[in-house]
Amino acid sequence: MNKLTGHIPKITRIIPVLMGLLFLAAPALSAQISVTLEAAPNRVQVDDVFRLTVKVTGATSIDDIRIAGTDGFELGNPRTGSQTSIANGTITRSVEYSYGISPHKQGVYTLGPATVTEDGKTYTSNTVRVQVDPVEEIRGREQDSMFLTAEVLPQQAYPGQEIVCRIRFYWNAPLGNIQFEGFPDIENLEFTQIGDSRQFQKNINGKTFNVAELLHAVTPSVTGDFELPPLSVKAEVIKANRRPSRFPRGWMDDSMFGNEERIKTRVLSEPASFTVKPLPTDGQPRDFNGLLGQFSAAATLEPKQVKAGDSATLTVTLSGRGNTQLMPDLKLPPIPGVKIYPSEPQFAETRDGQGLFGKKTMQWALVPQVEGEISIPQFSVPFFNAASGQYENAATREMKLKVLPGELPAVLPAATEMQVATSAKRKVQMLGEDILKIHESPQAVSPAMGQTMPLWLVVLILGFPALPVAGAIVLRRLSKTRSDQAAARASKKAFGAFSKAIKDLEPNQAAEAFKALQEYLALRLGLEGATLTSHEAEEKLLALGVDAAAVSRLTQIFSRLETCVFSQCSQEFSQETKQDLFSALRVIDKKVKL
Amino acid sequence: MKRLLFIIIAIILAAPPSLAWAGEADHALFYAANQAYKEGRYQEAADQYRKLIAKAPVGGSVYFNLGNAYLKMDQVGLAILNYEKAKILLPRDPDLNFNLGFAIDKRLDQVEPSNGAFLSGLARHFTGMEIFWVIAVLNLLLCFFLILRLWKPAEWNFYVVMAVGLIWLTAVFFGITKWYDASQDHRAVVVADKIDVRAGPGDKDTLLFQLHDGSPITLERQEGQWSLVRFSQEKRGWTPNQGIAAIRPLRQQTGKNTEA
Numbered sequence: 047m048n049k050l051t052g053h054i055p056k057i058t059r060i061i062p063v064l065m066g067l068l069f070l071a072a073p074a075l076s077a078q079i080s081v082t083l084e085a086a087p088n089r090v091q092v093d094d095v096f097r098l099t100v101k102v103t104g105a106t107s108i109d110d111i112r113i114a115g116t117d118g119f120e121l122g123n124p125r126t127g128s129q130t131s132i133a134n135g136t137i138t139r140s141v142e143y144s145y146g147i148s149p150h151k152q153g154v155y156t157l158g159p160a161t162v163t164e165d166g167k168t169y170t171s172n173t174v175r176v177q178v179d180p181v182e183e184i185r186g187r188e189q190d191s192m193f194l195t196a197e198v199l200p201q202q203a204y205p206g207q208e209i210v211c212r213i214r215f216y217w218n219a220p221l222g223n224i225q226f227e228g229f230p231d232i233e234n235l236e237f238t239q240i241g242d243s244r245q246f247q248k249n250i251n252g253k254t255f256n257v258a259e260l261l262h263a264v265t266p267s268v269t270g271d272f273e274l275p276p277l278s279v280k281a282e283v284i285k286a287n288r289r290p291s292r293f294p295r296g297w298m299d300d301s302m303f304g305n306e307e308r309i310k311t312r313v314l315s316e317p318a319s320f321t322v323k324p325l326p327t328d329g330q331p332r333d334f335n336g337l338l339g340q341f342s343a344a345a346t347l348e349p350k351q352v353k354a355g356d357s358a359t360l361t362v363t364l365s366g367r368g369n370t371q372l373m374p375d376l377k378l379p380p381i382p383g384v385k386i387y388p389s390e391p392q393f394a395e396t397r398d399g400q401g402l403f404g405k406k407t408m409q410w411a412l413v414p415q416v417e418g419e420i421s422i423p424q425f426s427v428p429f430f431n432a433a434s435g436q437y438e439n440a441a442t443r444e445m446k447l448k449v450l451p452g453e454l455p456a457v458l459p460a461a462t463e464m465q466v467a468t469s470a471k472r473k474v475q476m477l478g479e480d481i482l483k484i485h486e487s488p489q490a491v492s493p494a495m496g497q498t499m500p501l502w503l504v505v506l507i508l509g510f511p512a513l514p515v516a517g518a519i520v521l522r523r524l525s526k527t528r529s530d531q532a533a534a535r536a537s538k539k540a541f542g543a544f545s546k547a548i549k550d551l552e553p554n555q556a557a558e559a560f561k562a563l564q565e566y567l568a569l570r571l572g573l574e575g576a577t578l579t580s581h582e583a584e585e586k587l588l589a590l591g592v593d594a595a596a597v598s599r600l601t602q603i604f605s606r607l608e609t610c611v612f613s614q615c616s617q618e619f620s621q622e623t624k625q626d627l628f629s630a631l632r633v634i635d636k637k638v639k640l
Numbered sequence: 641m642k643r644l645l646f647i648i649i650a651i652i653l654a655a656p657p658s659l660a661w662a663g664e665a666d667h668a669l670f671y672a673a674n675q676a677y678k679e680g681r682y683q684e685a686a687d688q689y690r691k692l693i694a695k696a697p698v699g700g701s702v703y704f705n706l707g708n709a710y711l712k713m714d715q716v717g718l719a720i721l722n723y724e725k726a727k728i729l730l731p732r733d734p735d736l737n738f739n740l741g742f743a744i745d746k747r748l749d750q751v752e753p754s755n756g757a758f759l760s761g762l763a764r765h766f767t768g769m770e771i772f773w774v775i776a777v778l779n780l781l782l783c784f785f786l787i788l789r790l791w792k793p794a795e796w797n798f799y800v801v802m803a804v805g806l807i808w809l810t811a812v813f814f815g816i817t818k819w820y821d822a823s824q825d826h827r828a829v830v831v832a833d834k835i836d837v838r839a840g841p842g843d844k845d846t847l848l849f850q851l852h853d854g855s856p857i858t859l860e861r862q863e864g865q866w867s868l869v870r871f872s873q874e875k876r877g878w879t880p881n882q883g884i885a886a887i888r889p890l891r892q893q894t895g896k897n898t899e900a
Contacts, residue, residue: 270846336849490701497767508776
């Protein structure tokens with residue numbers, strides 16, 4: 047509580063500051079006043095109640111509003127809404143006056159303009175076109191409190207043609223959270239929503255229904271019979287809660303106090319079907335590119351009379367409704383005696399209640415070089431008119447450009463470009479269009495080196511360098527094997543040499559016997575020059591897989607000789623030791639394979 | 641070793657079809673075709689270029705000239721087809737790229753942009769032979785340094801072998817990409833004024849869409865006189881074979897020229 051009261055002085059300080067800022071900003075209020083008129087939807091039936099909205103932007107006080115063309119319509123009192131926006135330091139205020147309006151006769155009507163008077167000045171809006179259809183019979187549905195309809199218009203189409211799926215949700219019970227659940231994925235059909243949903247009122251057999259209308263463009267890509275499955279809308283039915291309230295009836299009967307109940311419901315439409323027919327092949331123009339819809343072409347030439355060397359601008363506009371993305375870029379064929387400078391085609395596409403509208407504008411600067419009369423050929427774009435079911439042409443008329451003698455000789459634009467370039471940079475313009483010349487060099491005939499080389503030659507060229515590498519590896523292997531074999535042979539001869547050295551030794555020559563044994567083992571184990579101890583010899587022999595008993599016998603003798611040599615004994619190398627040594631070494635010599 | 645080297649060089653030199661150069665007759669035909677082109681007899685020029693192509697392997701410039709002759713006769717599809725064939729052999733030729741762009745501008749159908757693979761796009765900037773010769777030279781260098789290292793192992797040649805080996809591996813990978821791209825290249829061009837693309841290989845099947853001269857397509861499959869073609873991800877269908885031509889037909893992939 048303290049915290050809240052602590053804020054109050056701050057807020058009271060801020061409010062005058064904000065007021066001051068608004069006061070200061072008042073001169074920045076947009077002085078531009080504009081008035082727009084909008085009808086939603088713009089296609090209704092007799093006795094439907096739709097919205098006609100006048101939006102006034104930039105006005106501070108409005109004295110009077112009048113809407114022309116509303117005779118024969120029942121016009122209700124307006125609902126008013128205002129909006130203030132600030133953009134780039136400019137405050138813009140707009141006021142909307144929304145009227146419920148109901149037609150009593152069928153036909154096509156032009157409503158507006160709306161005229162707004164402010165401080166004696168009058169401002170005028172655009173006009174809107176509204177089509178009023180006769181009442182469509184919706185039999186038996188007036189008993190339902192809500193229902194959904196889906197229809198495809200027209201029911202016969204061609205591939206690529208955009209048709210309209212109109213979904214209408216009718217209700218006359220209190221509802222909330224109304225949501226369309228969308229279209230299922232259907233192969234070869236593309237759906238695009240057209241605008242936002244529109245709401246109006248409709249009288250069905252004496253009952254007034256609210257109607258929410260949603261339009262979707264449906265584009266089939268193949269021929270055949272199609273059926274849209276039932277579409278669905280989710281909504282919440284609002285019901286007053288009947289439980290007793292502590293408050294008098296009518297007090298706080300809203301959701302905030304839990305005195306209403308919301309029941310979720312789902313409403314389905316009937317399936318809607320349509321047929322997509324193939325485009326007729328009879329009478330199809332040769333240059334027809336699939337353009338479908340209703341298109342027109344217009345051409346203007348300004349000025350129609352120029353001096354030689356001066357330029358005239360030819361503008362061709364192709365516009366219409368349909369698959370506008372297929373509207374071609376028109377090409378102006380060469381005209382003798384005229385230099386042609388094309389501009390980039392400009393394309394604009396908009397979508398309104400009637401569908402997709404496209405406009406492509408192409409411009410050429412024409413610079414005649416000689417006097418006389420020049421014919422500008424007509425442009426013709428074939429398209430298929432789905433409404434009439436026939437191929438038609440959007441064509442311009444042929445035009446004449448009168449060229450008077452120039453006061454100065456016709457100056458080549460290229461030269462002009464060069465003169466201008468010294469003072470200011472300008473984009474260099476293409477003066478003509480053509481391909482670059484042929485290649486004439488004699489080498490052009492010959493294929494590139496190895497262009498058609500057979501596979502075996504490719505393998506040979508890539509594999510050839512590997513041959514010396516393989517050869518070098520083989521040579522190295524052979525050389526190593528040879529040296530290993532020589533070492534092995536020497537090792538095998540070692541036993542003979544050892545026997546010979548030991549044979550005539552006296553018992554007091556233990557040191558010589560020890561040395562001979564060391565040399566033998568070093569040779570035999572491939573460790574030439576090494577001085578092995580008994581322990582090292584034992585380890586190496588066991589590692590080579592020699593019988594452990596034989597190794598043990600040898601190690602004992604080796605160890606004894608070792609001890610004798612290092613303790614300088616005199617009587618250790620007896621005949622019996624010699625025999626033992628020989629028998630142990632014979633076993634070892636057979637087992638060691640080096 | 642010297643004997644082996646001698647034998648290999650002899651084999652390479654004894655393979656005239658593989659490294660053939662154009663003869664006098666080919667040059668005469670080429671000059672005659674060029675002359676016809678310059679004098680505005682484009683059909684005659686095209687016939688002679690085609691004869692030259694059918695006769696022996698030729699350079700990409702002959703396809704380029706043939707494309708020019710077709711474009712002069714306003715046959716956009718055949719022009720694009722031959723420019724694309726020339727691009728396989730002369731991928732970075734500026735004249736070719738200019739004229740191909742010009743021909744593409746003249747075609748009627750709006751082509752939806754496709755997301756080509758980066759490596760394939762890069763591989764198309766080089767000819768198969770350019771990549772082959774780079775690999776061959778790197779191969780030679782790598783083997784030389786490997787032998788050197790076998791006989792004289794040293795730290796410097798270890799690093800040289802590693803560096804050359806890495807470049808060699810990259811080049812081989814690029815070569816494989818190029819080979820794969822060429823083997824999977826099923827691009828084709830519409831060479832008739834207009835073709836009908838249907839839901840099946842028969843005149844009675846539903847007409848799905850129509851394509852015009854010069855539109856690029858991808859050949860997916862052939863069944864008799866019909867081909868399954870793809871214009872974009874959403875636009876596929878069957879069309880008779882006579883209205884389309886493959887840029888790299890099977891025959892050309894094996895090293896022979898094709899007529900167009």
